[in-house]
Amino acid sequence: KAGVTQTPRYLIKTRGQQVTLSCSPISGHRSVSWYQQTPGQGLQFLFEYFSETQRNKGNFPGRFSGRQFSNSRSEMNVSTLELGDSALYLCASSLSEGNQPQHFGDGTRLSIL
Amino acid sequence: GESVGLHLPTLSVQEGDNSIINCAYSNSASDYFIWYKQESGKGPQFIIDIRSNMDKRQGQRVTVLLNKTVKHLSLQIAATQPGDSAVYFCAGDHSGGYQKVTFGTGTKLQVIP
Numbered sequence: 001k002a003g004v005t006q007t008p009r010y011l012i013k014t015r016g017q018q019v020t021l022s023c024s025p026i027s028g029h030r031s032v033s034w035y036q037q038t039p040g041q042g043l044q045f046l047f048e049y050f051s052e053t054q055r056n057k058g059n060f061p062g063r064f065s066g067r068q069f070s071n072s073r074s075e076m077n078v079s080t081l082e083l084g085d086s087a088l089y090l091c092a093s094s095l096s097e098g099n100q101p102q103h104f105g106d107g108t109r110l111s112i113l
Numbered sequence: 114g115e116s117v118g119l120h121l122p123t124l125s126v127q128e129g130d131n132s133i134i135n136c137a138y139s140n141s142a143s144d145y146f147i148w149y150k151q152e153s154g155k156g157p158q159f160i161i162d163i164r165s166n167m168d169k170r171q172g173q174r175v176t177v178l179l180n181k182t183v184k185h186l187s188l189q190i191a192a193t194q195p196g197d198s199a200v201y202f203c204a205g206d207h208s209g210g211y212q213k214v215t216f217g218t219g220t221k222l223q224v225i226p
Contacts, residue, residue: 004156035216043157043202043216090156100206101147104156 002027004105006091012111018079021108025072025093031055032074033102034066037088046089049074050097078110086112125223132190134220136203139184143205148177148188151219152199160188160201190222198224 005024013019025032034046045058049068066076072093078085088109092102126132138146144165149157163170163177163186170177176189190197200219 042218043204045215092156100145101159101162103159104149106154106156 004091004093004103006105006108008108010109012113013081014113015081015083017081018077019081019110020075020077021089023074023091023105026103029093029095030072031094031097031099032068032072033092034076035090037090055097081112083112086110123221125225126193127225128193128195130193132193132222134188134201136186136217137184138205140205142207145206146179146186147204149202149204150199151202157202193224195224195226198222
């Protein structure tokens with residue numbers, strides 16, 4: 001079956017803009033988590049969604065937000081983009097809340113100019 | 114808080130030799146550990162996991178060892194192949210229903226033909 005799909009794969013934005021990234025989980029998976037990956041910080045947890053509700057949140061500012069739809073697809077939004085937001089954003093899905101292991105998509109590479 | 118880190122950022126291994134990648138964790142509450150492999154341009158891929166009630170688990174060419182006394186785990190890859198070249202992450206989680214897995218920064222494995 002199809003894996004986790006993230007769109008777009010690459011994105012270039014300028015400071016101050018906002019961006020929306022999309023994630024389609026593996027069919028049947030209801031939990032979606034988002035991570036930010038940078039060379040210096042590694043993989044940092046952003047948030048997890050299950051049943052259209054945010055279940056847990058990492059230590060990121062309020063500019064980072066997300067949502068989950070009834071079909072389990074998820075989006076994350078970053079407003080007022082900063083240079084430091086340049087990163088690979090990874091989405092991971094699992095069968096249910098807190099369930100392991102997670103299955104990752106190939107990410108969206110966001111570059112801020 | 115949880116902290117999962119890796120001892121070495123880069124590991125070079127001759128093709129056919131065994132590889133050992135190490136990882137340390139700080140949270141004694143962690144009861145589930147995962148190893149991921151990330152190839153260039155792709156998201157992390159699940160390799161093997163282990164629960165804290167075990168000290169060893171074997172997969173195909175891979176073995177994970179867990180030493181709870183010193184809070185250390187390792188990933189052993191037998192007969193390393195060029196296709197094993199990637200960044201390897203360990204991750205720790207604890208039962209509680211929340212998807213707040215903490216990842217180490219990763220070890221880059223380079224296989225020398």
